[in-house]
Amino acid sequence: MSDVVLVLNAGSSSIKFAVYPSGANAVPLIRGKVAGVGRDPVFSAIRADGTAIDMSMLTNIDVAADHETLVSLLLDWLEQHRGDRRLVAVGHRVVHGGRGFSRPVVVDDAVLSQLEHLIQLAPLHQPHNLAAIRAISRLQPTLPQVACFDTSFHRTQDRLAQLFALPRDMSDEGILRYGFHGLSYECIASILPDHLGERAEGRVIVAHLGNGASMCAMKNRQSVATSMGFTALDGLLMGRRCGALDAGVVLYLMQSKGMNATEIETLLYRRSGLLGVSAISNNMRDLEQSDDPRAREAIELFCFRAASVLGGLVTALGGLDAIVFTAGIGENSAQVRRLICDRLVHLGVDLDPRCNDGNSLRISSVRSSVDVLVLPTDEEAVIANATNETVALR
Structure with a gap:
């Protein structure tokens, strides 16, 4: 048996x-x-x-x-x-x-x-x-x-990467930047040497782009910084989530619009993001197939925000050796990858259009000083391995 x-x-x-x-x-x-x-x-x-x-x-x-x-x-x-x-x-x-x-x-x-x-x-x-x-x-x-x-992978970050600029007693009680999508990042980290060789231990940013989306800056295949914070609401624009938001907007909604916590939670988690901006869909494929200018604006905002966040993560790494796109949008949308990378030319990023359109594993050109990869993630495999190991240690 x-x-x-x-x-x-x-x-x-x-x-x-x-x-x-x-x-x-x-x-x-x-x-x-x-x-x-x-x-x-x-x-x-x-x-x-x-x-x-x-x-x-x-x-x-x-x-x-x-x-x-x-x-x-x-x-x-x-x-x-x-x-x-x-x-x-x-x-x-x-x-x-x-x-x-x-x-x-x-x-x-x-x-x-x-x-x-x-x-x-x-x-x-x-x-x-x-x-x-x-x-x-x-x-x-x-x-x-x-x-x-999903939060475990990011526990390698130093204290500065985890802190909010809030009173110290709040940080001490656990109001910190935790980060998410860690199972996906762990999967990508485990296979990076197969595709990057020694550069896998260098300065790598992984973009997990799906209905939920985030980025992780890695060095030595460990998390150094990430876009998500205390909750899975922060950072990139997502399918239904707004991503990073001026906290004053929440105060305004409470004080001037009379919205309560439940209404604001529904707004930020379920009615915003690609769905909110486009008023059409939270699905990137639907938006790419639409002629509605609102769909185009939602896509462009998604990519602008992603490129901006990626640029910020480069600061945490002190440079950039490779970018990895993964998850549903990252693995399948050549348009999104192109629109993001077009804003990163100043970092040495140069795509090969044919490879990008064909969803090749390597989509950077020979001229690019930054390797750009498209790698499938497998969170279930990470969970299976961890389950086997954890049960064996009992």
Whole structure:
């Protein structure tokens, strides 16, 4: 009998899952997704060879089924289709680990309680991450679960990179810059030597551009600075999130518009970003296909802000050797990469248009003093490896 681990990445509207053989750097046996959570759930999955798996038995699901119900259905399905493989652990993406968690950890009641206190710092993600953990605990209470944190990768930053200019007692209580997308950055850091050789240890900025977006400045493949801060709201313009915002705007909305905290949270997390600027969509592909001038303005603002943030991160590194684009937009939008890099010519960036349009791994020209790469990220693989290691150390 062989052992497997299940990886769960539970978001607000989807649950990504993967089944990995137990052991380091394994290839997933199954990858899948539950889309339409909360409105019309649909299960889909593929095998390692890319062939689709029939999941038609998971139909007629209540449209209002919550995360716990859907995780329960998924576990039942895996039980019937895992053959002679034994499920030995479950690894979870958890967005916020606060100051208390700098590495993956086996979840118990005390850990879960601490993570629940961080929900207000990641309201779009943390509740759903924890709902999946609770579902597994209820269904299989003896099965080890490991929480892997998006904030952990950034704990290598020095104190100055983490501080806000707030009274010291607030910093001491934990109002700090934490950073996010750490699982993605950890994945990219692990494969950089394969593509950059010795320059992988140099001054590298990774741009994780998707519906959620951030950048990370790395030196020696460790986080030196990042665009996101106390919450996943800061930094770059995103699909529905505004990114960096003058705090005075929030005061104005409260004092002059009479908006309360819930209304402001909805505005900044769900109605802003690409959706808010374009008034069309939060999806970059939709905007690129639109002739509406508002769509073009949203794209250009996204790229202007990204180039500006990248330039600021160069200061933290003291120079720039390479840029890596990753995640949904970073890996697939040649237009976005071009518009960002066009603003970075003064840093020595020069794209090869043919390679960029073809989504090649290396898109910089031979004239470029900065290597520009497009690399796929794999957060699930990072979680699987961390889960195997953490459970083995128990």
